[in-house]
Amino acid sequence: MWTFFHRLASPPHIYRLAATFAPWLLFPGLVLVAYGTFVGLFVAPTDYQQGDAFRIIYVHVPAAYLSMMAYMIMAVGGGIGLIWRIKLAHTVGAAAAPLGAAFTLLALLTGSIWGRPMWGTWWEWGDPRLTSELILLFLYFGYMALRAAIDDTLKADKACAVLALVGVVNVVIVHYSVEWWSSLHQGQTLLRKGGPAMDPAMLYPLLAMILGFTLIFGALLLRRVRTEVLYRERRTRWVREMIMAGQGGK
Amino acid sequence: MGNYGAYVWTCFALALAVLVYSDWSARVRHKRVYRDIEVRIKALEERE
Amino acid sequence: MLLRGQNGSGKTSLMRAIAGLLSLESGEILWGGEPVLQQRQLFHGSLVWLAHSSGLKADLTLVENLEFERALRPQSAHEPEHVFERLGIERLKGLPVRFLSAGQQRRVAFARMLLADVSLWLLDEPFTNLDQDGRELVIELTEEHLASGGLCVMSAHQDVDIAATIKTVSL
Amino acid sequence: MSDNEAQQPAILAGLIAVIRRDLLLAWKRPGDVLNPLFFFAMVCTLFPLAVGPGATQLMFIGPGVLWVAALLATLLSLNSLFMSDYEDGSLEQLLVSPQPLPVLVLGKTIAHWLCSGVPLVLVSPLLAATYRMPTDVIGVMMLTLTLGTVCLSLLGSIGAALTVGLNRGTALLSLLILPLAMPVLLLGANTVSLAADNEMYSTGIWALGAYAVAALSLSPYATAAALRISNE
16 A cells, blocks of 8 residues: 555656646636636626626635635645655645645635625725635745745755644634624625525536636646656656656656 | 626636636746756766 | 764764754664654653754853753753863853853863763764863763763764774764 | 663653743843833834824724734744754754653743733733723733733744744744734734723633633644754
């Protein structure tokens, strides 16, 4: 069992595997997103409260979801890397950080744009989700800054793993404390909780978008993992042989 | 799209931009890493 | 055991790895047949680590520094007064470490080591900053330690003249 | 050799020894304790100067300003938590001591709180009074600050351990710790505001207390792990 895992996680194997699998995630993802975009923009009925502005949900929700998933990946990867000393787990965490930050930024921007017609302002501190998302963005910045500050990759991996684990506990606390805080100030939220179930005609494109974004995220993550593996293994023989043979793909 | 067209389209455009940028930056970084290693290895070979 | 090697040859890294300060990419350090990382406290209870930096607080007096060290370990059989005398630092007891010369600080670090009263000594370049007297004293102390059944891993630039069976490893 | 090695040293003795040593050091270098305190007082002075001396305004911003200032002052003092130990090699000696590292780290954090948190709490009523805070609200504020500075010292020790020995440590430490500290600030400052508005404020106190207990039990392990990593 362990030897199987170790062979699976061996850098040359991962390097090849990532290249093979990325398209298998990317293209279905693109199809789903194309479907979701089309149906979401043109077919789904207009929301009776928010009008067509609700259609922003189709990019905002997947982005917000991925922003949290990427952080989970960083924390879980860090935990696995620390406990079982699997370098690949650290590599995945390192690769997820910039992607997670990008999706967090997207969630913030779309949320803010959504807020403009709904609240009449670009930024509403009273919305707990936006505020938590902003704190999440800062957590990403901290993680990437720590990684950039430590020259030794192995050391950076472990330090960042500790930070991500501490951070993931904190994300939960942030969520609840911000919710409490906004309830004090009559905060308003974009997504109605526990309201009437969503019309399936609205829901299906949303699910397609979430799944599609996740697949694309997976493809991008694999590609970044591949680069990260190549960089970390730059002094090894297999990289040398691969590059001398002109293989390995640019 | 009612009065909200601009907002909705901007959001979708931003999403597209983020996806394209993520893809592009990943490609660029991979190319750079690959080339750096290639140059270094070639230099080593020549010295040997 | 004596580790010999040039600057940058990895003497310090090896000793830090033995002390459990560095994690190894491959290989394991065993103590009493068990990996040290699984019995860190027990292992650390039987070693002292003399590093490049003294590990003493400059603002505290010599006695305060050593009192702190002693509180972290079980009571030692050695008398502090006796150890101070042996190392020729009994007159400096009340001084903040800041006022001591580098060589005197080294002697304090040795006092800490003797007071810890453990079997494994890890000495990284113990002769730095020591005068001839000091060097001889360190050799003498090491010989006694080895004679009473202790272990010592020492790193040095040059050969050390110790009257005991030593194994020299050149890096 | 002796049979010393078989004996395990008393854990509490190690904890107390670390606290004693750090308090003794703080006593000999009072600047390290006083500077963050002056910083706290000065930040609190800045706001009336910038916003204006109007009583209602000051009452309104008071809890928030005091809390932000306390957070920043704690952050300032955290920088030196492991720095001098790292520089003179005594940190490395702690790492190879027979005592469990989380306990030693907890000792250092407690000492840090005694030297930074407690003075802040003690000075805060003076500054709160200049913000025209009523006496009973000052009591609530001192309570939240007490709990809050415990949380901040514990959280901050993780950040300080991660950044010890890095060149750009100071800015990085703020970047790491501030987002983690936001819930503490949010709970603390809003609880004081609620008290000032004569509303129910116990939720915030309980939440802060729970946070402190959780941090007390978890953060020493994270800090110890971080110290081992940054000292490799």
